[in-house]
Amino acid sequence: xxxSNRRTVRRPGGRSARVQAAVYAAxxxxxxxxxRDSVTVPQVAERAGVNPTSVYRRWGSIEALMSEVAxxxxxxxxxxxxxxxxxxxxxxxxxxxxxxxxxxxxxxxxRAMVGARVGIPGSCxxxxxxxxxxxxMLARAVExxxxxxxxxxxxxxxxxxxxxxxxxxxxVDDDYTHRLVDEVLAMSARVPAPR
Amino acid sequence: xxxSNRRTVRRPGGRSARVQAAVYAAxxxxxxxxxRDSVTVPQVAERAGVNPTSVYRRWGSIEALMSEVAxxxxxxxxxxxxxxxxxxxxxxxxxxxxxxxxxxxxxxxxRAMVGARVGIPGSCxxxxxxxxxxxxMLARAVExxxxxxxxxxxxxxxxxxxxxxxxxxxxVDDDYTHRLVDEVLAMSARVPAPR
Numbered sequence: 001x002x003x004s005n006r007r008t009v010r011r012p013g014g015r016s017a018r019v020q021a022a023v024y025a026a027x028x029x030x031x032x033x034x035x036r037d038s039v040t041v042p043q044v045a046e047r048a049g050v051n052p053t054s055v056y057r058r059w060g061s062i063e064a065l066m067s068e069v070a071x072x073x074x075x076x077x078x079x080x081x082x083x084x085x086x087x088x089x090x091x092x093x094x095x096x097x098x099x100x101x102x103x104x105x106x107x108x109x110x111r112a113m114v115g116a117r118v119g120i121p122g123s124c125x126x127x128x129x130x131x132x133x134x135x136x137m138l139a140r141a142v143e144x145x146x147x148x149x150x151x152x153x154x155x156x157x158x159x160x161x162x163x164x165x166x167x168x169x170x171x172v173d174d175d176y177t178h179r180l181v182d183e184v185l186a187m188s189a190r191v192p193a194p195r
Numbered sequence: 196x197x198x199s200n201r202r203t204v205r206r207p208g209g210r211s212a213r214v215q216a217a218v219y220a221a222x223x224x225x226x227x228x229x230x231r232d233s234v235t236v237p238q239v240a241e242r243a244g245v246n247p248t249s250v251y252r253r254w255g256s257i258e259a260l261m262s263e264v265a266x267x268x269x270x271x272x273x274x275x276x277x278x279x280x281x282x283x284x285x286x287x288x289x290x291x292x293x294x295x296x297x298x299x300x301x302x303x304x305x306r307a308m309v310g311a312r313v314g315i316p317g318s319c320x321x322x323x324x325x326x327x328x329x330x331x332m333l334a335r336a337v338e339x340x341x342x343x344x345x346x347x348x349x350x351x352x353x354x355x356x357x358x359x360x361x362x363x364x365x366x367v368d369d370d371y372t373h374r375l376v377d378e379v380l381a382m383s384a385r386v387p388a389p390r
Contacts, residue, residue, distance in 0.1 A: 038233050111309055114306050114309045114362045114363065126363075127363070127365060153378060156352075156356045156375065156378075157351075157352050157356070157378065160355055160356035160359035160360070161351045161352070161355040161356065161359070163359050163363070164355035164356070164358050164359040164362075165355070167309045167359075167362060168309065168321075168322065168358070170322060180351065183348060183351075183352065183382050186381075186382050187378050187381050187382055
């Protein structure tokens with residue numbers, strides 16, 4: 001569902017594309033103006049110059065909309081690192097993510113997303129994107145014969161601590177990021193990594 | 196500073212104690228009423244029946260106040276697990292934390308705290324409490340001659356993913372919690388754990 005969602009979202013045509021662009025821009029504006037914790041569908045609709053009903057019909061809730069904008073914002077077309085080793089790929093990938101999510105406007109945005117995800121447990125679209133990216137890098141490592149952790153381990157022990165630190169205001173730098181990568185790679189020596 | 200803070204906070208006397216109790220209660224009420232993302236000092240002061248100036252003088256900011264309430268709420272007087280092994284202690288400890296932070300009222304509260312921690316990077320009081328707890332259990336394990344990860348590794352690879360999952364609405368259960376503990380213990384086999 002999130003895959004087809006992303007496909008639909010990325011290349012909509014005509015009126016649909018204009019609505020989407022206006023709504024995304026409205027979300028970005030509202031968040032950057034400091035309405036980080038309280039963006040509502042009616043606010044977004046007003047700012048975008050569309051009917052709230054259109055927003056509800058297409059996105060269902062402010063949470064779904066904000067998650068989608070987050071995914072759209074974070075999945076630029078930057079290629080995944082391909083350095084020839086798992087440690088090289090994961091360090092570079094984690095550094096790119098850390099640099100991205102520690103930008104002030106991104107921090108505000110992430111916190112707004114956290115605020116909006118109330119009462120909606122389940123899959124988080126950003127998480128799914130990271131999962132797909134990690135899977136691709138680890139699959140290449142396995143083909144090279146490297147011993148690697150699972151995709152889930154990489155997400156739990158590299159991505160989760162990075163996002164945790166950002167949203168709770170703890171410091172994140174390259175030393176921290178690379179240490180997380182080295183530590184998850186150390187796991188694959190002991191915990192069997194069924195892929 | 197956070198230690199003396201906690202001491203002051205726990206056993207204040209007279210008027211100071213009444214102000215603190217009223218302010219804590221006001222924060223709890225406002226959060227539980229759904230003002231999770233937008234609690235302000237004036238709101239808290241009004242609800243508590245105290246002067247906003249008193250709140251600012253004592254706590255400085257809504258962020259500091261909310262963090263303090265969170266610490267007060269999470270540091271009940273429950274004893275730390277002492278099962279005789281690091282894996283037993285850490286699994287039980289992580290399960291207690293997971294059960295606590297997945298309660299609906301706690302999730303709302305945590306998200307409010309995330310929303311309030313804008314532009315205030317640095318130490319997070321909840322994090323400091325967990326660090327002290329992990330340190331005590333790991334010190335006992337080291338005395339028993341067990342090979343254990345560092346306190347920082349336990350926080351980064353067990354506590355951070357748990358909080359991350361809760362605030363981003365991803366599922367948390369005992370299987371997940373125990374897996375995180377087992378994985379961080381596996382690290383200590385490879386990564387030297389200087390304590």
